[in-house]
Amino acid sequence: MSSLTVTDEQVSATPAKVIQPAWVRVMHWINALAMVLMILSGWQIYNASPLFGFSFPRDYTLGGWLGGGLLWHFAAMWLLMINGLAYLVTGLATGRFRKKLLPITPSGVLHDVRAALTFKLGHADLTVYNYVQRLLYAGIIVVGVLIVLSGLGMWKPVQLHWLVMLFGDYPTARYIHFFCMAAICAFLVIHVLLALLVPKSLRAMIIGR
Amino acid sequence: MAKRSFLIPGVDKRLLIKDSIKTMPDVSRRRFIAGGASLGALTLLTGCDVIDSSSAEEMLKSVSKFNDAVQAFIFNPDALAPTFPESAITKPFPFNAYYDLDDAPEVDGNDWKLEVRGLVDNKKSWTLPELYKLPQVTQITRHICVEGWSAIGSWTGTPMRDFLKLIGADTRAKYVWFQCADKDGYNSPLDMRTALHPQTQMTFKYANEILPRAYGFPMKIRVPTKLGFKNPKYVVSMEVTNDYKGGYWEDQGYNSFSGS
Numbered sequence: 001m002s003s004l005t006v007t008d009e010q011v012s013a014t015p016a017k018v019i020q021p022a023w024v025r026v027m028h029w030i031n032a033l034a035m036v037l038m039i040l041s042g043w044q045i046y047n048a049s050p051l052f053g054f055s056f057p058r059d060y061t062l063g064g065w066l067g068g069g070l071l072w073h074f075a076a077m078w079l080l081m082i083n084g085l086a087y088l089v090t091g092l093a094t095g096r097f098r099k100k101l102l103p104i105t106p107s108g109v110l111h112d113v114r115a116a117l118t119f120k121l122g123h124a125d126l127t128v129y130n131y132v133q134r135l136l137y138a139g140i141i142v143v144g145v146l147i148v149l150s151g152l153g154m155w156k157p158v159q160l161h162w163l164v165m166l167f168g169d170y171p172t173a174r175y176i177h178f179f180c181m182a183a184i185c186a187f188l189v190i191h192v193l194l195a196l197l198v199p200k201s202l203r204a205m206i207i208g209r
Numbered sequence: 210m211a212k213r214s215f216l217i218p219g220v221d222k223r224l225l226i227k228d229s230i231k232t233m234p235d236v237s238r239r240r241f242i243a244g245g246a247s248l249g250a251l252t253l254l255t256g257c258d259v260i261d262s263s264s265a266e267e268m269l270k271s272v273s274k275f276n277d278a279v280q281a282f283i284f285n286p287d288a289l290a291p292t293f294p295e296s297a298i299t300k301p302f303p304f305n306a307y308y309d310l311d312d313a314p315e316v317d318g319n320d321w322k323l324e325v326r327g328l329v330d331n332k333k334s335w336t337l338p339e340l341y342k343l344p345q346v347t348q349i350t351r352h353i354c355v356e357g358w359s360a361i362g363s364w365t366g367t368p369m370r371d372f373l374k375l376i377g378a379d380t381r382a383k384y385v386w387f388q389c390a391d392k393d394g395y396n397s398p399l400d401m402r403t404a405l406h407p408q409t410q411m412t413f414k415y416a417n418e419i420l421p422r423a424y425g426f427p428m429k430i431r432v433p434t435k436l437g438f439k440n441p442k443y444v445v446s447m448e449v450t451n452d453y454k455g456g457y458w459e460d461q462g463y464n465s466f467s468g469s
Contacts (some may be wrong), residue, residue: 049356066356068269068462070355071270071462074272074276074464075272075273079349099265129295157351158433170351
């Protein structure tokens with residue numbers, strides 16, 4: 001009898017399982033804002049001297065002209081970098097990256113891609129990432145590091161010359177910066193689409209459960 | 210869109226012309242943040258018109274000043290810009306300005322004198338033959354434009370720090386401020402530590418030939434540790450000063466330090 005009471009108390013005292021801890025949620029949304037500011041101002045800067053035969057539509061650029069775009073880019077970069085660094089440190093220190101994103105095996109990824117394409121990929125337990133999620137989330141962290149490093153190298157090609165050397169030379173760093181942006185945009189499309197398809201994952205990123 | 214002919218990747222003539230039109234005196238452009246329609250995307254996302262407010266403009270200006278301080282802090286006066294072999298030189302080296310090449314200043318080298326003002330012992334003006342007699346060095350470095358493109362060129366001239374010593378400049382002053390013969394009066398301030406950097410050069414030659422009109426005849430200031438717009442061409446005077454006197458692009462919102 002008494003043991004049953006204890007169990008009841010435990011159930012009512014324990015809130016539903018936290019899927020996304022508060023620090024993840026806060027940093028996720030700060031990052032979302034920083035990314036949008038960086039991408040839109042980055043498109044403005046790109047338009048001043050396009051790498052390829054196209055420009056981004058003016059309506060989707062920030063700052064009004066090159067000078068304004070640069071001001072936004074070099075302001076939002078602090079938000080992106082400080083938040084991103086805090087995320088990396090916390091993710092590594094708490095073991096969250098290891099627990100949530102590893103291991104990533106080719107067979108696991110293949111299996112889950114096939115399951116996803118045939119709409120058989122389950123989302124019953126949101127606390128465990130499937131292999132497609134693991135690959136995408138780990139991959140976008142690597143891309144995030146690359147875009148910041150190539151960007152810093154382009155910002156300070158003399159003082160941070162070693163960073164530019166890491167990518168080859170200045171023009172190469174510029175291309176890498178662009179392709180990382182393209183990868184992030186592609187990720188963003190898939191990420192938002194999937195969040196909308198599985199709304200409880202979006203809820204978890206807002207209220208945690 | 211029709212295929213463009215590129216001088217170098219990222220620089221095409223039509224864009225340059227478009228740029229020069231863009232840079233015509235235009236009051237609205239000076240309000241650089243109020244991009245109006247271009248900010249639609251952000252307004253849509255945030256549901257409020259934060260960007261149009263002058264507080265956003267003030268915030269961005271403050272961050273830009275903060276970025277000036279960060280850049281001055283990490284500036285290493287001994288860190289040299291990478292140099293390249295002659296084979297790496299970009300040919301043709303692009304002409305770039307806020308006007309067409311036809312509108313570039315035509316300076317008569319016989320009449321021209323470099324005026325020296327401000328905190329210096331000797332304020333005498335310098336003729337071109339006098340300047341040509343000073344010891345010169347050559348550097349092959351990468352010019353990086355604020356627009357993102359870059360090109361490697363060969364510049365020959367007198368190290369700025371040798372000239373500043375020669376005229377008895379007060380090198381504790383904060384800036385060397387340059388004025389140019391460009392239409393609308395181009396000018397730009399250079400922080401003293403950068404002016405004293407070993408690669409900062411009063412340039413008289415490009416590719417071992419007298420500096421052509423396109424690249425700033427009779428004198429340009431080559432600063433490989435700064436973005437291109439802080440490498441003034443057609444220089445007519447320099448002033449050693451503690452006052453921040455602003456600059457053509459700096460006043461419109463380009464970051465003032467803009468170091469590399």
